[in-house]
Amino acid sequence: MNTSVVLFTADLRLHDHPPLRAASAGGRQVVPLFVRDRGVADAGFAVPNRLAFLADCLRDLDAGLRERGGRLVLRSGEVVEEVCRVAAAADADEVHLAADVSAYAHLREERLRRALEADGRRLHVHDTVTTVVAPGALTPASSDHFAVFTPYFRRWSAQRPRDPLGAPRSLSVPDGVGSERLPSRDALPGVSAGLAAGGEVVARKRLASWLRSGLAAYEERHDDLAGDATSRLSPHLHFGTLSPAELVHRARRAGGPGAEAFVRQLAWRDFHRQVLAARPAVAAADYRTRHDHWRSGRSAEEDAEAWRQGRTGYPVIDAAMRQLRYEGWMHNRGRLLAASFLTKTLYVDWRVGARHFLDLLVDGDLANNQLNWQWVAGTGTDTRPNRVLNPVAQGRRHDPEGAYVRRWVPELAGAPGAAVHEPWKLRGADRVGIGAYPDPVVDLADGLARFRRARSKTDTELHI
Numbered sequence: 001m002n003t004s005v006v007l008f009t010a011d012l013r014l015h016d017h018p019p020l021r022a023a024s025a026g027g028r029q030v031v032p033l034f035v036r037d038r039g040v041a042d043a044g045f046a047v048p049n050r051l052a053f054l055a056d057c058l059r060d061l062d063a064g065l066r067e068r069g070g071r072l073v074l075r076s077g078e079v080v081e082e083v084c085r086v087a088a089a090a091d092a093d094e095v096h097l098a099a100d101v102s103a104y105a106h107l108r109e110e111r112l113r114r115a116l117e118a119d120g121r122r123l124h125v126h127d128t129v130t131t132v133v134a135p136g137a138l139t140p141a142s143s144d145h146f147a148v149f150t151p152y153f154r155r156w157s158a159q160r161p162r163d164p165l166g167a168p169r170s171l172s173v174p175d176g177v178g179s180e181r182l183p184s185r186d187a188l189p190g191v192s193a194g195l196a197a198g199g200e201v202v203a204r205k206r207l208a209s210w211l212r213s214g215l216a217a218y219e220e221r222h223d224d225l226a227g228d229a230t231s232r233l234s235p236h237l238h239f240g241t242l243s244p245a246e247l248v249h250r251a252r253r254a255g256g257p258g259a260e261a262f263v264r265q266l267a268w269r270d271f272h273r274q275v276l277a278a279r280p281a282v283a284a285a286d287y288r289t290r291h292d293h294w295r296s297g298r299s300a301e302e303d304a305e306a307w308r309q310g311r312t313g314y315p316v317i318d319a320a321m322r323q324l325r326y327e328g329w330m331h332n333r334g335r336l337l338a339a340s341f342l343t344k345t346l347y348v349d350w351r352v353g354a355r356h357f358l359d360l361l362v363d364g365d366l367a368n369n370q371l372n373w374q375w376v377a378g379t380g381t382d383t384r385p386n387r388v389l390n391p392v393a394q395g396r397r398h399d400p401e402g403a404y405v406r407r408w409v410p411e412l413a414g415a416p417g418a419a420v421h422e423p424w425k426l427r428g429a430d431r432v433g434i435g436a437y438p439d440p441v442v443d444l445a446d447g448l449a450r451f452r453r454a455r456s457k458t459d460t461e462l463h464i
């Protein structure tokens, strides 16, 4: 036997792909495999926006493999069974896979290892394919993971990421391993109209243009909602069409404060992954409980629905929620504000919001989504768990001309400048077209008072 299977998961690329490099070393034949995992669909994670982006990624990966003499093998079903079946059909003696962090991924890895070993095959799991630093590689003296970002970042920054690998020049795939037809995004219902395209080719172009013309101003402009001046690389990182280690190298080579701030965000990504790897239950349970008795019942559900629909009456929140629905993506500042509004001003359980985000976000990612939601809700790793973001003050600060709101909330298109953030104060001609825009679902002072009462056992900081 002289053949390896590479099971692609969240690493849908050819550049800087250690499993592919190891699998093809010494001229071995390789079966590049992707399994549409029934378990992922059963868990509710196979949502239209990510399926559409995935379809792009698989087609692009297949095209890249074909240019090199290979092709992608696609199967659907139970992942362990499918991998074993393909390994047997190809007479492969080893399977290569990138390490992943969720409880589901750990279980899959263990089951796969046992099933392969029972057939006399080996499983190789590769670290630092989907992270810069492997989860668990850095630990404080007294714990199996870092619970606070700053000390983690200090240690993380002192690491040198491994050097990125080039894409393979040629590959040899054995005959006789059948594949299903690759999916196409056109055939999928329910996809957001403004969803970005996926695939490694698109990702590498986006990265090149980001390094050339976005990175330098990132530190100054990353919170500018209307300026849209972040990299928008998150879906590519989620599906692994870009390598985070390569991103760090290339950003550091570019240098400057923009690059430093950007690399810091990539460290946040690794940080959340090492938390989830160590505490898989935090995908659904509080990391640090604050003993919240979140609102429930009809009025809480009505408020949550107004939030989902972008009809809370707070323009910057509604703009962000409508961006999410239209693009399957939301600006980070919008995510912070929308999550703070739901969990603190409306005092609705973070899981309600996290589920909605996972239903729509093209970059929807268990570690980043659940742990950012918990961070905002104050049940996670934030060292200031009771801070509340005021949507009016934040709108004025991060959308000072009101352009972001007017882009996404057409009812407010006639409102001038920053006055758009308080539509209830508009008078005369400024109110033209505003008829269909809702009144605020809650008075901010009442929301803050309710939250303070609920968290009265801890200190609440004032609106910032």
Ligand code: FAD
Residues within 6 Å of the ligand: 222, 230, 231, 232, 233, 234, 235, 237, 238, 262, 265, 266, 268, 269, 272, 330, 331, 332, 333, 335, 336, 339, 357, 361, 363, 364, 365, 366, 368, 369, 370, 372, 373, 376
């Ligand atoms: P940039 O600002 O260009 O940052 C570069 C990369 O750094 C991002 O692509 C991302 O991989 C990483 N990054 C940036 N901010 C964070 C952060 N706070 N935590 C972890 N990694 C970060 N990000 C996701 O990838 N998937 C999610 O499901 C997700 N859900 C979120 C939910 C909430 C409530 C909040 C507040 C944030 C969430 N984020 C999530 C983090 C962040 O908002 C997005 O990564 C970012 O907006 C993506 O845009 P970008 O690629 O232009 O980011």
